[in-house]
Amino acid sequence: MDDTPAKPRSFRRLFRNWTSWAGIVLAISALFAFLLLLALDLFAGHRNPYVGILAYVVAPGFFLLGAVLIAIGALLQWRAGRLAARVAAPLVLKIDLSRPRDRKVLAVFATASVTFLFITALGSYQTYQYTESVHFCGQTCHSMDPEFVSSQHAAHAKVECVACHVGPGATAYFRTKLNGVKQLYHTVANDFERPIYVNAANPRPAQALCEQCHWPKKFAGNVERTYRHFLSDEKNTPFTVRLLLNVGGGDPANGPEGGIHWHMNISNKIEYIATDDQLGTIPWVRITHPNGVTTEYRTPDFKGDPEKFRIRRMDCMDCHSRPAHKVHSPNDAVDLALSTGRIDSSTPWVKSKVVAALVKPYATKPEALEGIAASLHEAYPDPVQADPVIREAQAIYRDNFFPEVKLDWRTHPDFVGHKTFDGCFRCHDGKHNSPDGQKSIKASDCKSCHLILAQGSGEKLDQVNPKGHDFMHIDAEYAEFSCTDCHTGGIQK
Numbered sequence: 001m002d003d004t005p006a007k008p009r010s011f012r013r014l015f016r017n018w019t020s021w022a023g024i025v026l027a028i029s030a031l032f033a034f035l036l037l038l039a040l041d042l043f044a045g046h047r048n049p050y051v052g053i054l055a056y057v058v059a060p061g062f063f064l065l066g067a068v069l070i071a072i073g074a075l076l077q078w079r080a081g082r083l084a085a086r087v088a089a090p091l092v093l094k095i096d097l098s099r100p101r102d103r104k105v106l107a108v109f110a111t112a113s114v115t116f117l118f119i120t121a122l123g124s125y126q127t128y129q130y131t132e133s134v135h136f137c138g139q140t141c142h143s144m145d146p147e148f149v150s151s152q153h154a155a156h157a158k159v160e161c162v163a164c165h166v167g168p169g170a171t172a173y174f175r176t177k178l179n180g181v182k183q184l185y186h187t188v189a190n191d192f193e194r195p196i197y198v199n200a201a202n203p204r205p206a207q208a209l210c211e212q213c214h215w216p217k218k219f220a221g222n223v224e225r226t227y228r229h230f231l232s233d234e235k236n237t238p239f240t241v242r243l244l245l246n247v248g249g250g251d252p253a254n255g256p257e258g259g260i261h262w263h264m265n266i267s268n269k270i271e272y273i274a275t276d277d278q279l280g281t282i283p284w285v286r287i288t289h290p291n292g293v294t295t296e297y298r299t300p301d302f303k304g305d306p307e308k309f310r311i312r313r314m315d316c317m318d319c320h321s322r323p324a325h326k327v328h329s330p331n332d333a334v335d336l337a338l339s340t341g342r343i344d345s346s347t348p349w350v351k352s353k354v355v356a357a358l359v360k361p362y363a364t365k366p367e368a369l370e371g372i373a374a375s376l377h378e379a380y381p382d383p384v385q386a387d388p389v390i391r392e393a394q395a396i397y398r399d400n401f402f403p404e405v406k407l408d409w410r411t412h413p414d415f416v417g418h419k420t421f422d423g424c425f426r427c428h429d430g431k432h433n434s435p436d437g438q439k440s441i442k443a444s445d446c447k448s449c450h451l452i453l454a455q456g457s458g459e460k461l462d463q464v465n466p467k468g469h470d471f472m473h474i475d476a477e478y479a480e481f482s483c484t485d486c487h488t489g490g491i492q493k
Contacts, residue, residue, distance in 0.1 A: 014073075014074040014077045014078055016077065017073045017074075017076065017077045018073070018109070019069055019070075019072055019073030019076065020069065020070045020072075020073030020074055020077070021073070021109070022069055022073075023065075023066045023067065023068070023069025023070035023071075023072070023073060024066065024070060025066070025112075025113045026062060026063075026065060026066030026069060027062075027063050027066030027067055027070065028066075029062070029066075030059050030060070030061075030062035030063035030065075030066060031059075031063060033059045033062070034059040034060070034063070145402060145405075146195075146325075146327075146402040146405060146407050147325055149398070149399055149402075150325040150326055150327050150399070150400070151324055151325050151326075152399075153326055153328075153399060154322070154323070154324050154325060154326035155323065155324070155326075156323060156324040159324070163212075164209055164324060194405045194406045194407075195405055195406045195407040195411045195412070196405070196407075197277055197278070197411075197412075206315035206316040206317050207315065209317075210315075210316045210317070210320075210323070211316075214316070216250070216251075216261075216264050216266065216316075217249070217250070217251035217253070217254055217266065218249065218251075218254060219248070219249035219251065219254040219255025219256075220247035220248065220249055220259075220261060221247065221248065221249070221255065221259075222244040222245065222246055222247065222451070223244065223245045223247050224242070224243070224244055224245075224453075225242075225243060225244075225245055226240060226241070226242045226243075227240065227241045227242075227243075228240045228335060228338075228339040229241070229331075229335050230334075230335055230338045230339075230345065230351045231351070232349075232351050232352035232355070232491075232492060233349075233351075233352075234348050234349050235348070236338065236345045236346075236347075236348075236349070236350055236351045237457065238345070238457045239455070239456060239457060240454075240455065240456065240457060240461055241452060241454075241455045242452070242453045242454045242455065242461065242464075243450045243451060243452045243453055244450060244451040244453060245260065245449065245450050246258070246259040246260060246448075246449050246450060246451065247259050247260050247261050248260060248261050248262055249261050249262075250262050250263070250264045250266060250267075250268075251266060259449070260319075260449050263314060263319075264314075264315075264316070267289075267290040268287060268288065268289060268290065269287070269288035269313065270285065270286075270287055270288075270313070270314040271285070271286045271287075271288075271311050271312065271313050271314065272284060272285045272286070272311070272312055272314060272318075272427070273285075273302075273306060273309045273310070273311055273312070274310075274312065275309075278413060279312075279318065279321070279415075279426075280413060280415075280421070280422060280426065281426070282426045282427055283298055283299040283301065283302035283432075284296070284297070284298045284299075284302050284306055284309075285297045285298075285427055285432055285441065286306075286311075295434055295439060296434060296435060297427075297432035297433060297434055297439070297440065297441050298432060298433070298435070299431045299432055300431065300433075318415065319415050319416055319423065319424075320415075320416055321412075321413060321414055321415045321416070322412060322413075322414040322416075325412070326414075327400050327407070327408060327409045327412055327414075328396075328399070328400045328409060329400075329409040329420050329489030329490065330354075330355045330358040330359055330396070330400075330409070330489060330490050331355060331420075331487070331489055331490065331492075332420075332489070333358075333396045333399075333400055334351055334354050334355055334358075334396065335351075337392050337396065338350075338351065342392045343388070343389055343392050343393075344388065344389075347380070347385060347389060349379070350389060352491075353375075353376065353379045353380075353389075354376070354389065354392075354393045354396075355490060355491060356375070356491060357371070357372045357375040357376055357393055358372065358393060358396060358397055358401070358490075359490040359491060360375070362401075362403050363403055364403055364404060365397070365398065365401070365402070365403060365404065367403075368397055368401065368403060369394050369397065369398075372390065372393050372394055372397060373390050373394070376389055376390045376393060377390070409489050410489065418482075418483055418484070419483045419484075419487050420483075420484065420487055420488065420489040421484060422482070422484055424449065425482060425484075427441050428441055428442065428448075429482075430442065446470070446471040447468055451467075451468040452465075452468050452469045452470075452471055453465060453466070453468070453469070454469070455469060455471070455472060456472070
């Protein structure tokens with residue numbers, strides 16, 4: 001009997017199996033991906049907030065999976081070793097390069113490991129790039145049909161969603177994700193509000209949003225714009241307004257103070273109270289001048305204590321309320337289609353017929369598309385005349401109406417201008433006066449913010465007046481009325 005004590009088994013022998021080796025390769029690849037993503041995040045020209053998911057969630061997840069495989073392989077090896085000890089046949093993984101089979105297996109394993117590392121590096125980088133895309137946010141990660149579709153025909157269509165909705169830094173990322181958990185719960189429970197409003201949720205302020213790209217001190221001066229409209233008569237009579245917008249500026253170091261952007265004067269502080277979440281009703285305004293003097297203005301029906309309300313400071317988005325998700329009104333969308341020839345303006349009554357078909361109440365988008373086709377086929381029995389009109393009308397509906405979530409141009413007002421929504425006239429309506437009655441926010445006339453160079457159609461558009469025409473409402477002189485009294489964006493009152 002041999003009394004020589006048995007040699008203790010080497011701990012490393014437990015990992016001499018293909019399962020543990022596969023786990024080691026996976027863990028090393030995950031560590032490599034983590035380091036690569038961390039380097040991309042640190043040295044990239046701009047921050048991608050979604051890299052946090054990849055670097056601190058996905059990569060560690062694969063690392064943990066690799067560790068589990070290592071442990072499983074070690075456990076199986078330990079059990080196999082105990083079984084082998086009973087039959088006096090030690091079970092040890094041996095690689096003998098003199099044997100063709102061992103050389104083949106080792107070559108396959110090494111090639112697979114190197115390939116996996118390469119795919120990990122390439123996949124990590126490509127995933128990093130993909131998470132910045134609008135497609136990822138609007139269609140892959142989130143199913144947001146209204147937001148994604150409306151963003152495609154707005155001024156910021158090429159701006160990544162995360163640039164505005166998340167922001168740089170870990171704090172912004174985690175705050176957004178925590179809010180996303182709440183949204184996920186309501187999505188699963190299907191108890192969220194329809195349509196979804198954002199004003200009440202206190203979105204990121206313009207100073208942390210718009211001013212990352214836009215320079216509020218810039219002096220813009222006068223900007224020429226041409227607006228092409230069509231009347232709702234049999235001939236779809238064109239009515240074009242060519243004007244100079246007095247955008248101006250608010251920083252005397254870059255140009256004279258004045259114009260529309262005077263409201264963003266960094267020397268003045270404009271605050272207001274809105275009595276609705278959509279910020280459409282503003283009964284109280286306070287201006288703090290550079291010398292510290294403040295002046296309050298309020299409408300006659302506002303009797304409350306301002307301190308009991310939320311006082312907001314005016315910023316870019318109080319006028320540019322739809323900067324990235326543009327939902328056109330039926331009138332504006334049909335005017336655009338007529339002006340670009342996508343709808344033939346020689347088709348009788350086509351402006352009014354298409355708008356009437358668009359604004360009918362529909363429960364779902366398929367129902368709406370069928371209803372629009374039926375209405376326009378009834379108006380124009382000839383398919384040659386009707387089919388192009390129907391195709392464009394349906395395209396307008398798909399881009400701007402979302403009945404399943406009860407969203408269209410009426411639910412999200414655009415406060416630039418004052419034709420369809422009050423916009424400027426929320427304050428400049430002539431009803432906001434100081435408590436002593438000595439001062440008032442004047443009701444702006446047509447030349448306060450823009451100068452009409454020409455208006456009408458045909459020869460009238462050649463009659464350019466550098467001093468500005470008086471506004472003519474079609475063929476009648478302007479009277480003291482609000483545009484929104486008749487212009488609703490749909491069928492005119």
